Amino acid sequence: MASGSPIHIPNPHVQGMTEDVLYHLALGTNSHDLPSMFGDLKFVCVGGSPRRMEKVALYMADALDIDIPTGMALNNIGHGKARYAIYKVGPVLAISHGMGRPSMSIMMHELFKLLHHAGCTGVTLFRVGTCGGLGLEPGSVVVTEEALSPLLQPSYDQIILGNVVSRPCVLDKDTANDLMGCASTEDEFATVKGKTMSADDFYEEQGRLDGALCNYTEDDKMAYLKRAHDLGVRNIEMEAVCFAALSHAVQLKGAVACVTLVDRLKGDQITSSAKDMEEWQMRPQKLVARYIRKNLGLPPKDMP
């Protein structure tokens, strides 16, 4: 993985900038030596929660035998000034993206420019997240084969200068298959491949009955969820369409693996124990850690 293509930024204006302030990352081309800080990155893990991304970084340090002495903490590169949490362990960056595609899109734009300015090559992206499942035991991991909008179309729609612009939600099939190949029959959880629907809301757009607003019946909800399930949708979250469309637009390979916290065909509320959910939330990065070791040419390692 030492070789690979540099990051392509399809915006001619960026080349002419004398300074590029990556405002929401609290980084910039003049204030930071981005090539020295980030030039060796090969893998980027993104996920919603800042706290969880710190855990992902610590897990990756363990997976890659990077010693963090007892009493030492990882440095949050954003120092609390950034809108996202940012951790680096060896060739792996772990960065939070908040909830929903607007929050993710800001992070993705600035991440892509960061990788470009740092001169990174051959980078692979992973979203490790949480979601609601459709017809799956809570705690299962879904690797996304296609990301769909709430209209159940593989399209990421934005309004740019007053016009609707649709981008295709393309995820690299090989990366998804390789990640699926990192699942083991000995895992205490199931890993399945399926389509992922991304909504712009947790309640109404996901057909939940328990939001502050709800103008539909349980039958309406079930009809919608079953229609999605019949199309191959196995989980619902809020960012995969954005992740797929934007990473495809800059020709970066990426994969999405999310753990289900609830079976939406059986209910809406997330009532599993905090202990169970803490453990479940580690599962997507288990697969990604195996993928990374394999791609770095390292032998398999038993990890909790």
Add this chain to the structure above:
Amino acid sequence: MASGSPIHIPNPHVQGMTEDVLYHLALGTNSHDLPSMFGDLKFVCVGGSPRRMEKVALYMADALDIDIPTGMALNNIGHGKARYAIYKVGPVLAISHGMGRPSMSIMMHELFKLLHHAGCTGVTLFRVGTCGGLGLEPGSVVVTEEALSPLLQPSYDQIILGNVVSRPCVLDKDTANDLMGCASTEDEFATVKGKTMSADDFYEEQGRLDGALCNYTEDDKMAYLKRAHDLGVRNIEMEAVCFAALSHAVQLKGAVACVTLVDRLKGDQITSSAKDMEEWQMRPQKLVARYIRKNLGLPPKDMP
């Protein structure tokens, strides 16, 4: 303000729930005594950044003469488990909403249910945020008179069960006017009333030239921003449409006050000094603190 209407939750399903887990707030009806914790709330301030909302809470404590002894810190009610930062000082709640309308909508659904379960009455909401301005000196405060989508329509569109549902973005005119009335000619900044456009992205949907992707020219950008300016738009952010539509849907009064960090008619990058921006970001809550003191029947107080 001791009287007022209880919070109306227009979802019949909520009444029948034996437990309501407000998952992203890390609160619940069975795990927490919500009426005792929150029943006396009269004002809720929401804003994007968790760190800034802690500052808002400390500022409100000072404004309301609520003593926080040196060495004591405010309690983040979410204890790091919630996806949002939550602080309470007397009758004021300060809560973060992250970036973009999906993240805000989750918080709003759960906030409305929290206020309902807690039995709150006569609550007024404020969004205190940051934004890009149109034709204004950076550091100016814009009080929103109408929130518009990137199509420049006063409409909040969601896809619910596969259908587009449009809700009107209605903000209470009296609250906006009263907040405008809290500005003083002695303030070191201008406060103006104007329309606010909410985009689902910081870069392309706001016509910036400095994102990772950009398929338009500077002339295209300026034509769009000038069209918005001609319609009365004075600032661009990412949440006002959601704030307006959802608070109107539950019949809660709300107002939006945001400080401009850049004049988008002159540039895209946010390059003001960190010190200036720290000070500017306090300005919206200056107005809100004056509003709250006035509505509590307290005399004006000199505040930094």
